[in-house]
Amino acid sequence: MTQACAHIIDDxxxxxxxxxxxxxxxxxxxxxxxxxxxxxxxWQADWPGCIVLDIRMDGMSGLECFEALLARGNRLPVIFxxxxxDVPMAVAALKKGAYHFIEKPFNDNxxxxxxxxxxxxxxxxxxxxxxxxxxxxxxATLTAREREVMDLILEGKFNKVIADELAxxxxxxxxxxxxxxxxxxxxxxxELAQMLTALR
Amino acid sequence: MTQACAHIIDDxxxxxxxxxxxxxxxxxxxxxxxxxxxxxxxWQADWPGCIVLDIRMDGMSGLECFEALLARGNRLPVIFxxxxxDVPMAVAALKKGAYHFIEKPFNDNxxxxxxxxxxxxxxxxxxxxxxxxxxxxxxATLTAREREVMDLILEGKFNKVIADELAxxxxxxxxxxxxxxxxxxxxxxxELAQMLTALR
DNA sequence: GTCGCTATTGTGGAATACCGCAAGATCGCC
DNA sequence: GGCGATCTTGCGGTATTCCACAATAGCGAC
Numbered sequence: 001m002t003q004a005c006a007h008i009i010d011d012x013x014x015x016x017x018x019x020x021x022x023x024x025x026x027x028x029x030x031x032x033x034x035x036x037x038x039x040x041x042x043w044q045a046d047w048p049g050c051i052v053l054d055i056r057m058d059g060m061s062g063l064e065c066f067e068a069l070l071a072r073g074n075r076l077p078v079i080f081x082x083x084x085x086d087v088p089m090a091v092a093a094l095k096k097g098a099y100h101f102i103e104k105p106f107n108d109n110x111x112x113x114x115x116x117x118x119x120x121x122x123x124x125x126x127x128x129x130x131x132x133x134x135x136x137x138x139x140a141t142l143t144a145r146e147r148e149v150m151d152l153i154l155e156g157k158f159n160k161v162i163a164d165e166l167a168x169x170x171x172x173x174x175x176x177x178x179x180x181x182x183x184x185x186x187x188x189x190x191e192l193a194q195m196l197t198a199l200r
Numbered sequence: 201m202t203q204a205c206a207h208i209i210d211d212x213x214x215x216x217x218x219x220x221x222x223x224x225x226x227x228x229x230x231x232x233x234x235x236x237x238x239x240x241x242x243w244q245a246d247w248p249g250c251i252v253l254d255i256r257m258d259g260m261s262g263l264e265c266f267e268a269l270l271a272r273g274n275r276l277p278v279i280f281x282x283x284x285x286d287v288p289m290a291v292a293a294l295k296k297g298a299y300h301f302i303e304k305p306f307n308d309n310x311x312x313x314x315x316x317x318x319x320x321x322x323x324x325x326x327x328x329x330x331x332x333x334x335x336x337x338x339x340a341t342l343t344a345r346e347r348e349v350m351d352l353i354l355e356g357k358f359n360k361v362i363a364d365e366l367a368x369x370x371x372x373x374x375x376x377x378x379x380x381x382x383x384x385x386x387x388x389x390x391e392l393a394q395m396l397t398a399l400r
Numbered sequence: 401g402t403c404g405c406t407a408t409t410g411t412g413g414a415a416t417a418c419c420g421c422a423a424g425a426t427c428g429c430c
Numbered sequence: 431g432g433c434g435a436t437c438t439t440g441c442g443g444t445a446t447t448c449c450a451c452a453a454t455a456g457c458g459a460c
Contacts (some may be wrong), residue, residue, distance in 0.1 A: 087290045091301050094294045101291050131442075143406065156388035158446065172408050188356035190393045197397035343436065358416065372438050374418070 003084075004049040004122065005029035006115045007076070009039050009065065011057040019052065019111075026112045028119070036065035043069070047076065048126055050099065050118035052111075055082035063093070070096065075125055077118035081106070132199055141183050149176040153189050156194065204322065205229035205247040206315045207276070209239050209255040209265065216247070219252065221312075225314045228319070232346035236265035247272065248326055250299065253309075255282035255289075263293070267279055270296065277318035277338050332399055349376040353389050354396065 008019050008030055016032045023030045030048075033140075034037040036053075037060055051069075055062035066078055077099035090101040099118045102111065142150065152162040159177065163170040186192045208219050208230055223230045229249075233239040236253075237260055251269075255262035266278055270356040277299035280290075285389040294296045299318045302311065342350065359377065363370040386392045 085287055087285055087287055087301060087303050090290050091285045091294060094291060095300070100295070101287060103287050145407065154390060154394070156386075156390040160446080168407085169409055170446095171410060175408080178448075186356075188389075190354060190356040190389045193390045193393040194354070194397045197394045304460085346436065360416075369439055370416095371440065373439080378418075 002048070002117050003029055003033050005035060006049055006119070007027070007031050007039060007047070007051045009036060009051065009057075009062070010054040010081075011035055011059070012054075015054070022108050023112065023115070026116075028112065028115055036060035036062065036068075040065060040068055043072070043074070045073065045075070048119075048122060050077040050079060050115055050122055052079050052081055054117065055080055055163060056084055063089070066093065066096070066098065075122070075129065077113055077122050079111075079118055081111075082085045082135045135184075135195055136200060138184050142180060146176050146180050149173055150184075151190070153180070154193055156189075201333075202248070203229055204319050205231050206319070207231050207233060207239060207247075207251045209233045209236060209257075209262070210254040210281075211235055211259075215254075221317070222308050223312065226316075227314055228312065236260035236262065236268075240265060240268055243269070243272070243274070245275070247276065248319075248322060250277040250279060250315055252279050252281060252315065255280055257283055262287070266293065266296070266298065275322070277322050279311075279318055280393065281311075283364055291372070304379055327367050335384075335395055335399060338384050339400070342380065346380050349373055350392070352379045353377060353380070354356075354393055368382055 001011075006021075006023055006028055008016055010019070010032075010035055013034070020030050020032060024033050033042075036057060040060075053062040055066060058129070059099060060068075062080060062082070066080075069076075069078070078093075078097075079099050080093055080101040082089075082101075083104040084100065085103055093101050099121065100114050102114065139147075148166060149162060152165060157165075159170050159173045163173045166173070181187065181189075181192065184192055184195065186195060206223055206228055208216055208223075210232075211234055213234070216234070220230050220232060233242075234372075236257060253262040253265060253345075260268075262280060262282070266280075267276070269276075278293075278297075279299050280293055280301040281304060282289075282301075283304040285301065285303055288307070293301050299321065300314050302314065306310050339347075346367060349362060352365060357365075359370050359373045363373045366373070381387065381389075381392065384392055384395065386395060
């Protein structure tokens with residue numbers, strides 16, 4: 001499941017099959033889900049790709065599914081598909097972060113293009129998230145004391161001042177500082193600042 | 201014109217007046233424009249507030265006006281209002297960066313709420329832009345050589361290495377470095393890195 | 401208890417950064 | 431030619447960083 005794919009969630013088997021065939025001819029991998037519930041149950045945060053989500057379905061609606069995904073921190077771009085949408089619904093969905101909102105009947109090529117854009121978009125997100133992930137993983141290896149020292153380093157303070165504020169000796173600060181650089185895999189305070197400021 | 205206001209662009213005088221009255225009762229300053237052309241002619245990049253833009257108008261349409269504003273780097277949130285919109289139009293507008301898309305007839309309170317949110321949103325944007333502006337203004341005071349040195353500092357290099365790469369003496373690098381810190385109003389390379397990384 | 405991790409401190413020295421003062425050279429502008 | 435901005439360099443000295451080596455102490459896990 002490391003392969004990016006378009007998750008097609010629709011309770012109409014004929015549509016699922018038609019979309020599967022469509023995407024197959026265009027070289028886009030798909031995975032089919034007969035209901036929002038089924039998808040939510042299987043959903044994993046690290047799945048790459050995008051979601052093509054029908055709004056009107058038996059059981060949980062596409063909008064409810066979207067909300068549930070939001071609550072779980074879903075990052076996959078969601079493309080809504082509906083035959084009975086309206087402007088307020090589309091606006092609300094997009095403002096909540098949906099990737100697109102398209103009405104049936106749609107042009108096949110348009111949908112494929114959208115899905116490809118969404119998958120590419122997800123790729124970028126995923127890359128950025130991975131970068132953040134590695135930095136956070138390194139942060140996680142720091143001890144509490146090391147993090148305290150790091151914070152003060154990031155305020156541009158001298159070891160001397162840090163030693164004062166933490167009421168420890170300068171030598172100790174140096175030791176922590178050295179370990180911080182080591183664990184964060186940077187060679188200077190400047191690199192550290194850039195790495196962490198990039199996280200926002 | 202330093203006061204944030206809602207720019208109402210509509211070719212129907214009755215609607216303009218009605219909206220002006222509505223916003224006045226809710227304490228939102230407004231400015232009325234009878235056409236997209238009139239607004240575009242007067243438009244200034246530093247106006248704060250938001251835009252309420254009717255789509256169907258004689259002459260230039262709201263959508264065309266929006267495109268023109270995009271091309272000019274407009275930052276004001278745009279709220280589209282229309283009686284004849286459809287889903288694709290709304291989706292396209294939002295994906296291009298419009299703030300909202302609302303259909304007539306609309307609930308007065310909804311529109312006022314939207315406008316207030318948009319103005320608040322613009323305030324935040326403007327604050328962030330101002331921060332970027334001050335940093336960029338400082339950057340602009342740097343000489344070419346100082347910027348070169350700064351770039352190398354931001355790569356975490358020692359003065360010695362920088363001197364080598366630029367084929368100048370270490371003392372010269374120190375002089376530039378000192379002036380860079382001075383002009384950028386920072387006291388350490390760490391602060392500099394944070395200030396510039398925050399710009400993205 | 402022993403082992404491993406963490407926090408702590410010290411010594412001593414080499415490498416760098418930082419600062420004030422002074423000054424030569426180039427270049428464009430009036 | 432004179433003026434101002436910029437780039438350049440050196441001297442001498444202080445402050446800070448960085449590193450290797452060495453060592454003590456607390457604390458939780460097995």
